[in-house]
Amino acid sequence: MRDVIIIGAGGGGAVVAKELATHGLDVLVLEGGPRHARPRQEWSRLENDANNPLSGYFRVGPEDRSKPAHYRELPQNSFLWQVSGVGGTTQHYFGNNPRAYPGAFAGYDGPDKAMYDIAHHFPFSYDELVPYYEWVEATLPVHTAPMGTKEEIYFRGCETLGIPVQTTKTTLGPSYRPQENAILPPGGHAGRTTDPAQLAYPASTGCTFCGHCFQGCATPVDAPRNLLAKRSTDNSYIPMALTADTWSPGGKAITLITDAMVTKVRAERGEVKGVTWRENSTGELRSEDASVVVMCGGAVETPRLWFNSELPNPNDWVGRRFTDHYLDWTFGLFDHDTGSSRGPASAARTEYPGYGMLMNTGLMPGIEAFALTFSDSGIRGHYTNGRGIAGPWDGPAGRLIGPELKDVMLGGIDRMLNVLSIVDDDVTPDNRVTLSAMPSDENGSVPKVTFHNRGRTQRSVRNREFLARKATELLRGAGAKEVFRMDFPALPLHVHSTMRMGQSEANSVVDHGGEARAVRRLFVADNSALANSVGGPNPTITTQAVATRTAEHVFQRYFGGDPWVRSQAPVVSTDTRISRRLAELGL
Template structure:
């Protein structure tokens, strides 16, 4: 049997392609190496270690059986790759933030600030070409203006005093501040009005219940159908739509989803004189059995680390050496303010307000539960505050040098209470750099083949990248001071590889890209990529998921037109929201 399409990976991008093509009647097989969390209310908890422990947590990067070890990645530098396996992928613990990319990272941008972007690695089409696909995804998820709480009030009060305007449009062209555009359903009924669990049952409560546990996956409100869980991670949005496509689409065909199915090889053959993708082999973790299935089109969506690993392990062509290169990560950093009053740090959606500084990057407020708060303050590439500087350490408008806050100092800060802190995440508009990359490790292979090695030279970033990070750290500090913080800490984080992109980048030039403007392999026919690795660059700083999903929608449309004789649909049809009652009924 030959499928129409095989999609490898059910994270942020794969389910988008699967849903869109299934809605047009194609036979789609969606393979995911991790678990399928079918009943989060039974399988999950809000306990931080239970969820986020990188070795044993239910949102770790590893097999479904938590008694088995996590999957290995070699990280020779001081860094932490924070990703989750399973249906939903890393969107399981993302904050739902869904801003559009800055127009300056696209081909043809002619703004006065164009020199402030990595123009050598621009997207190979114009920003306006992606806007219809943004709109499609925003309506499908749906993306809405975030619900506001105490921490957003504090953050936005500081942003206002920076003297920048409020942004009212989705397209970001200048310095501004605003509530987040996020993929979390607005609270309704009793949600957001009470903390009494008895009062927070669906349908009395709808949307976000302000539980504050976005990092632990979303299972709120209790009793809701899966497609009405508040956070629109793909396990709650695109996957339910893919599995029920026949119920809500006139021509739809339900997707076949297999979890615990780790793809180990992409197969190729020659067709019409061209090397062509023909299918994949996967391994079932529970039994060790291997399976092969063929398809007319193969779409890789395993993420910015696993997609290049699969490519290299499959022995696919890499004539320009750019497979796995160009790893961008927003060069994240953290700044935390200590206040004399309640900041609401632990309550509500974990991030619901932001400042944008196109040409530099962005700032966003981050609410954290206690263990992640302590972790964020104890992560640094500058050593330990007051003890040693690790050959580094920055001074500035924050209090004291950068570095880890540990021991008595950390206890003293946390003794004031988690809700006296306010965190600002720095999202740097970083350059594509060839030496930041994924390769095959020389460590012993695991059951899926050679393991990936993630190489990151955090101290050798371009001058522009480093200057952007410092600019944003100072803006974050100024914001917190103006909001009323009496003490401000900056940490100079070691690479926290959370927003990772562009390792299989599309590009203008065949010399430094793997994909053409349609996210199609330059060297292998019928092979596409639909995850963060396909992004041409780091978007200038904005969170990547919405752009990846818009690009995946565009890629699905290109596949349908090129290989199955179909017509484009974005701009010609009305998108169906993932909250549609027909999806609920079919589930």
Template sequence: MIVVGAGAGGPVVATELAAQGLDVLLLEGGPRHAKPESEWTDYENDANNLIDGYFRVGPSDRYGSPPWFRELPQPSFLWQVAGVGGTTLHYYANSLRAMPGVFAGYSGADRAAYDTEHPFPFSYRHFLPYYEWVEETLPVAPAAMGTKEEVIFRGAQKLGLPLNRGRNISRNSYRPQPNAILQPEGTAGRTNDDRKLLYPQAKGCTMCGYCFQGCIQPRRAPRNLKAKRSTDNSYIPMAITADAWSPGGRAVDLRADSYVTQVHSEQRGSETVATGVTWRDGRTGEHHREDAKVVVLAGGCVETPRLWLNSGLPNPNDWVGRGFTDHAFDWLVGVCDFYTGSSKGTGSSARVDFPGHGCLEHVGLPPALQAFATTFSDSGVRGAYTNGRGITGPWDGPSGRPIGNELKEILSNVDQLLNFVTLVDDDVEPGNRTSLSAMVADEHGAAPKVSFAKRARSRRTLANREFMAHRAAEVLRAAGAKKVIRLDWPPLILHVQSSMRMGHDPADSVLDPTGEARFVQRLFVADNSALPNAIGGPNPTLTTQALATRTAEQIFVKYFGGDRYVRTGSPTVSTDRRITRRLVELGLD
């Protein structure tokens, strides 16, 4: 079989099926960072510059080749990463389950608060074993705590919110962030002396504060023991060593700089059937074709529908690329007159959940990213102009971005700040979509066009966004912030999902409940675009990986004569010595 895309979901499908003995070709259009300790830095611009950062959307040659073009017809910021690991390379590893209210059969008292027209086509109870499998594999645990988390929890407690001690979200509450970052051990988290933060003296998270630039900590650790469990540190090591740890397993054939330009299909009676792909070698420009029994698309919410449309695959209900959700982000900054340690430790370790509305995610940032986040607004400039918005509420003055002396004051000490990003449970709206640009084509075909309603969102989405902004301000005040600023972010297209959504209803879904395309047999989707809705507001990666695990099982049973194989006791990549030994043999330690 062939898997297209090595981001959050593709390596999961590849690993699961290679472990069962299948021959899997995993193609990734972007680069492979095989030696991050020598390739990456802690400089924000070096990592995240959209033109030549090592975490851009483009080919390996970041200085000699331009990034891949995406048409954005509205003021917005589309933040994704191409390469082995995909956008998990710069994520904070927040690994949360969806809220139970987004699944079929939910009967809670708050059922009407969710997007009831686009639920998961199965129950939460049915899906739990797949969550548990991925949580064990990565592994997922409560985030390491620091001063900033203590301050946030104190604010939540003052508002009367209870502590959620589990992983299921059933009531308004606060909790440590469930994340996929290995816990500090040894000298990790206990010293700033680089000489004492080398593996094996230090293990797990060293609390360096640079999660968004990738993870190279602890230095000298084998790749599967790097702290942050992005898929290049977790599922990719499992995939390429499957023959070492799984009886009968076969190592995945991973090829980076291999951009798929065509999904091939043929007519078999009345059915369209996927038969293989053609990809372009980014180094040589040569095109190659490979056929397979099953093709899995996992290029993400932009590239998966682009590939489908460029391949001329059927789209009879016109839902390919439609239904984008993005959690309708907003950002609030609390300015304190005491130490918060905002730039220290894991980037996001505290959370406040409001089922039916969304979540508050506390975010700690190093200085350059703090400056970026604080100057990004749809409401104009505080004290100068409001763009006709200038939203007022339990924050100081109207919403907007600070400039001049106010901005200098905010940035003068980033370790006296508290940040909340509000994650909204937004509606599936057909007008938010990926289509093909009529303006630009590149070496891979027509470029993608990503259209997003700027603020013309559904009434429920807008109401949830305001609700979450008010709750964020209240928690920041209770935590001791002397000033609270609401930025009113324009569309930051980051937590993107649902553009190839799974569903019960053939009228508004691309995938059936197994993850297979309704209009093309033997073609599956296993990335964020397969999610049927905004999952209540939590970060989507864990749910995508759990769904990809389930999709792999469906493929194995339907097309390869297998049995259900998801079971308790998955190999844990960070503790399996067979994986480490094989990585050393491959020169990837």
């Protein structure tokens, strides 16, 4: 019998695993996707090879890519972008780690408090979470992003918005700043050359400015796994968890089983007992008991597993209130080089508390073309799909196709500057995960993910329109000759709240410590536990801070432990002891 079983090794599960292993607990981590142990050999920079949702190495599905991807029913115009495997969706995230806005938390009393979704606050204050933010920021570690050409142009536009530069980690008002990134800063030759011979470790360290963040980070060449530039959890927390017996006094290395899909969480008389999982390669079912189970499969798979396990749902909140930041895309064309494809994919941001945020996003050609052809407003200049949103951008909102798309793409992505709007959207009841009526797969009933882009609240729509206009103003101020707005349909990249924690038993699934209200000793510590859309900022570091806090509650409630965040100094994931131990283990 294990002390703890963790379901999922992504953005939240890896954090809980490392924290509990550090304190000597016997931890089993079950991950439904693969572990890319040798990314230099297993990955490429070809966008389709990485991101094809059916066959790419960044898909949701088993390790064997000749087998089908896991099916999700999407009954609307949308695209659900998640990744399975060790590291989860952090494998292709941009490393952005801004803190949530204080207005998303209990006790906030700022002058703009009415601007937020006040019915769904976190059940604790922002100040209470700050030590956990600091812990994660030190562990990853988080740095101020390095700047390049696209950031210089972006900030030139920000200077015309009449807002100040932000100099604190806590956002207090409209402002702009470099990203807080979990990407190691360039050292040695990195960022100074494109000569492959000079970009290998140790001559180069940190970010090499390759621009391929979305396809996973495998640079610098020859660097130990825990010194790869982007601090996705497969490069940071999982290496720490696998070597906890080396660098932590009293620590115990986790057991990690990959390509193992959990099909049932077992409970008796309101208390968790263990899990059953299926080995994807053989189909064999295995079970193990544990004192505590932590669900970290993500905002789609966690509620799906809950339903397939027939766990209680007394208030009907499991799977409900899926928030997605109601994303939108605006871009400008310039008559000079913007450097859009070089450096960290996103290194500059603009904050508008109460509305959300903007950030620059540099992409490779394939994903750029996807972004320019993805719209809920139909084809620009041909039909409006019932929307045809007009504004300060050039022409109506809508996707580019044919000669117009060809002309834009042939001009080159380094003549573009992209701005992503990330909205502080409301926790909306009808955006939800349920079980599909489609045929089950080998792991049980498949999830049905429902988003109503045209049924958003007035506040969410207001916020999105405000940000689209600010993005256009920014691009014009930066010198764009033309500005286009896409009006994205539902694109869940940032997904939250389907198992939300809350202040009331009436509208939440887990309590303030992450423990399920309906099943004792069962915790949730992934994005699905977030109480709301965190005000608009990228959610990963908030998930990881909350996951750290949840791990501490697991330790205190069921293993007689003391809190550690305020009494210890965190060990940084780039510690050389971890590198040496990984080498000994052949990892």
